[in-house]
Amino acid sequence: MRILHVDNHQHRKYGYIRVSWALKLYTGLIRAGHNVLAFSDRDVARFEAPLGIRELGKKKTNRRLLQTVDAFQPELIVFGHCDLIENDTFAEIRRRHPNILLAACNNDPLFVPRNAANIEKRCAIADAMFVSTGPNELQRFAGNRARLWHMPNPVDPSVEHADVSAIAGDDPALEADLLFCSNSRQHTERGQLVSQLREQLPQDFRFHTPGLFDQPTLWGLDYERKLARSKMGLNLNRQEGFQWYSSARIAQLAGNGLLVFTHAAAGFDDIFPPESLAYFDSEDTLQRQLLAFHQDDARRRHWAANCRAFFHREMNNTLFAQYIVEATTDSKFSHDYVWMR
CATH class of the missing domain: 3.40.50.2000 (Glycogen Phosphorylase B;)
Known part of the structure; x- marks a missing residue:
């Protein structure tokens, strides 16, 4: 499956990166056998902005995402904390490519008002919304376009390799x-x-x-x-x-x-x-x-x-990634995911 993964891929950290569930998702999607292209909204914004001022590159970043989708023709877009990308941009992607599915992921807590508002906003445009809080807590977001799913915090065997x-x-x-x-x-x-x-x-x-x-x-x-x-x-x-x-x-x-x-x-x-x-x-x-x-x-x-x-x-990142793909595409689960029992 061709998948475009939109998130903060930390290109401008130049190796001094934080342990990131988003990067684990990216490598998990690849290990699960998918053709994955990364789009790092924050890095693109700085690359495209005058004087490298990220906020000045926001409009250009949204245009670059549309350009990327037109060129790569993904079947699925998985996006995380890419706050620079507007819902209107995802709506335009839907208009141009009606068969593309959108999966939104959020790994931040619901008790932060700004984050809860972000989830609410993305539920209006995504086909599926994955949140790191349990399903009992997600009912407040019901009634929007997105189906609601829990997602765990995964390990990556190439990252968490010590014992x-x-x-x-x-x-x-x-x-x-x-x-x-x-x-x-x-x-x-x-x-x-x-x-x-x-x-x-x-x-x-x-x-x-x-x-x-x-x-x-x-x-x-x-x-x-x-x-x-x-x-x-x-x-x-x-x-x-x-x-x-x-x-x-x-x-x-x-x-x-x-x-x-x-x-x-x-x-x-x-x-x-x-x-x-x-x-x-x-x-x-x-x-x-x-x-x-x-x-x-x-x-x-x-x-x-x-x-x-x-x-x-x-709870490794390959299972984590494949679960997100299967839930979004409404496919039969290929694994007995422990958080779905």
């Missing part, structure tokens, strides 16, 4: 007992929990928090290396309690074999097997579990290995 679960806790290669990376402070109070943990955990408990407390944020290879040298990871979302919603860090942590602690309110026990994710519902239960797993390294490695294997087997 900390195979390393003993006393190995000098491991420099952190617990890792939490963050640089986002809007719509959240999770920094308070991190501060309290820093104060209450034993002094010899190595809790590393890049991006917080005046520490530099890690990107690119620096972030990959940090994951590969940490035993356990905190999956703290900016807000908790939304069905199946998580930051993409859950896949980055678990896919590299870190034991992942995540809030029970998201209901991931609907999907994940026992002894994989470690759930907490309060600061006290989180602290107790952290210390228990820290003191029982065999148990830490067992749970982390289970979760890593589950992610790589059932």
